């Protein structure tokens with residue numbers, strides 16, 4: 001059992017029980033406003049205490065999850081809740097997920113994901129955002145030192161890791177905008193991968209190894225397309241992209257790390273690949289919604 005199994009069950013339940021989905025949407029909106037308020041308060045005060053920030057965000061998350069759990073109690077058939085609890089209890093909860101152990105409410109994992117204090121979720125950087133801009137926005141919350149020193153630690157913190165993958169993706173999109181043929185072929189490949197990942201996410205029986213298998217297969221495809229386009233890619237233009245790949249290879253998320261380590265061999269598309277299989281990826285979620293609608 002992996003976290004994705006729990007998310008898959010939640011997606012199905014939210015789709016099948018509109019009343020649950022309605023409560024979920026309310027909790028998500030209210031919680032997101034609270035998180036934005038916390039970020040705003042810290043920004044306004046020039047507050048740099050990362051621990052205090054994380055503490056306040058955790059408090060918002062706990063309140064939101066408990067409120068949501070209370071609002072949906074008795075809404076679902078007991079066996080649906082029991083199934084969710086069984087999967088939840090089979091997971092090794094990370095510090096980030098520990099809260100889930102305290103609430104017996106299907107939808108809680110998705111709610112927690114929605115209430116991540118990710119600056120990137122609140123601020124639109126646009127396609128041309130540089131790492132400098134993003135790190136400036138996260139410096140106050142950085143716990144690993146990278147945001148201010150640019151010295152890459154063994155593992156970048158939550159905030160820096162997100163800024164790096166965001167910047168890496170932005171740089172990749174910038175480079176691909178000059179390589180329309182390659183971009184088109186990569187788009188096709190990623191569309192198929194997102195569809196595959198959506199199928200996996202929606203199937204409670206599917207195991208994590210399927211995600212890894214799909215990612216590896218996609219990496220080989222990306223490498224092949226890059227080799228075919230070799231003549232068009234000017235070596236020197238990849239410098240920033242390669243630097244960002246190196247920084248991303250210190251990501252706290254194992255999946256990002258492994259894709260980033262092979263980034264140079266994989267070529268353009270590796271940045272997008274590094275984040276596509278992460279739980280909650282918007283591209284995959286969009287495919288999941290589409291699949292749910294057409295079933």
Ligand SMILES: [Zn+2]
Pocket residue numbers: 141142143144145146147156157158159160161
């Ligand atoms: Zn950091």
